[in-house]
Amino acid sequence: MSDDPLKALLMADPVAAVPAQDLSFVTEVMKRAEQRRLIEGLAWVALSFVCVTAVLFALMPYLTPVLTDIAPAFQPVVIVLTIVGLVFVALDQSQRYFKAYGFGL
Amino acid sequence: MEDPLILRAKAGSDEAFSRLVADNQQAVRAFLRRLCAVPDDADDLAQEAFVTAWSQLHKLRDGVSFRTFVCGIAYRKALNDRRRFARSAGRDTEWYGLQDQHLMSTADTRLTVQAALQTLPLDQRAALSLCVAADYSHSEAAVILSLPLGTIKSHIQKGRDKLNALLGVKS
Numbered sequence: 001m002s003d004d005p006l007k008a009l010l011m012a013d014p015v016a017a018v019p020a021q022d023l024s025f026v027t028e029v030m031k032r033a034e035q036r037r038l039i040e041g042l043a044w045v046a047l048s049f050v051c052v053t054a055v056l057f058a059l060m061p062y063l064t065p066v067l068t069d070i071a072p073a074f075q076p077v078v079i080v081l082t083i084v085g086l087v088f089v090a091l092d093q094s095q096r097y098f099k100a101y102g103f104g105l
Numbered sequence: 106m107e108d109p110l111i112l113r114a115k116a117g118s119d120e121a122f123s124r125l126v127a128d129n130q131q132a133v134r135a136f137l138r139r140l141c142a143v144p145d146d147a148d149d150l151a152q153e154a155f156v157t158a159w160s161q162l163h164k165l166r167d168g169v170s171f172r173t174f175v176c177g178i179a180y181r182k183a184l185n186d187r188r189r190f191a192r193s194a195g196r197d198t199e200w201y202g203l204q205d206q207h208l209m210s211t212a213d214t215r216l217t218v219q220a221a222l223q224t225l226p227l228d229q230r231a232a233l234s235l236c237v238a239a240d241y242s243h244s245e246a247a248v249i250l251s252l253p254l255g256t257i258k259s260h261i262q263k264g265r266d267k268l269n270a271l272l273g274v275k276s
């Protein structure tokens with residue numbers, strides 16, 4: 001046992017006494033972490049949307065004639081590639097959540 | 106070699122991170138409760154510190170414990186928010202001063218300890234909380250508080266002298 005009276009006083013201070021197990025505290029921390037993750041995710045989505053929109057807005061005068069000139073046969077290919085690309089991005093973003101539930105991709 | 110729990114938390118495992126929080130919350134909250142006059146402010150700050158640690162886990166260096174890492178973040182947040190803490194300390198000291206002193210029993214010694222702690226500058230209070238109340242080494246405290254080792258020792262000595270005088274403790 002320490003013979004430091006100041007140490008004994010500080011350690012005996014009940015204000016600083018914290019339970020060794022506190023599930024409510026841990027839950028609150030994880031809740032806040034999840035909220036921050038959600039806000040950061042939404043911020044990235046919003047930023048990506050703005051950037052893609054700005055780029056498309058800048059390129060549309062050049063893209064529109066090209067798109068209208070593409071033979072109708074190519075249009076389904078473009079649509080399929082777009083859908084595949086979006087699915088790939090969605091799966092990539094969801095990979096972490098799938099792993100958390102035990103589904104490996 | 107890095108703790109496997111930390112490695113898993115860095116890889117994105119929420120379960121590993123929640124285990125780290127559960128294992129270290131007592132030490133971090135006790136440290137902060139000695140810095141802040143109001144336990145609720147301390148617990149709120151502790152939660153913010155853990156969340157910030159979660160987002161900055163990649164900055165945790167080998168050889169530094171998770172507890173040390175979180176306490177460092179918490180101390181920096183306390184420094185940034187010291188105006189709020191000063192208001193809380195002033196409120197409690199004022200309340201304490203209004204109490205009828207002769208009616209206060211030894212059971213209220215805790216208020217005296219807290220009030221005495223609040224008279225110290227934040228860095229001295231932090232150094233004492235870590236090295237005297239919580240058994241951190243001086244070098245660990247230097248890492249947490251981002252201060253030179255000599256400064257830590259000086260803070261502890263000055264803080265001890267002042268607290269001993271305020272609390273009537275024989276050194």
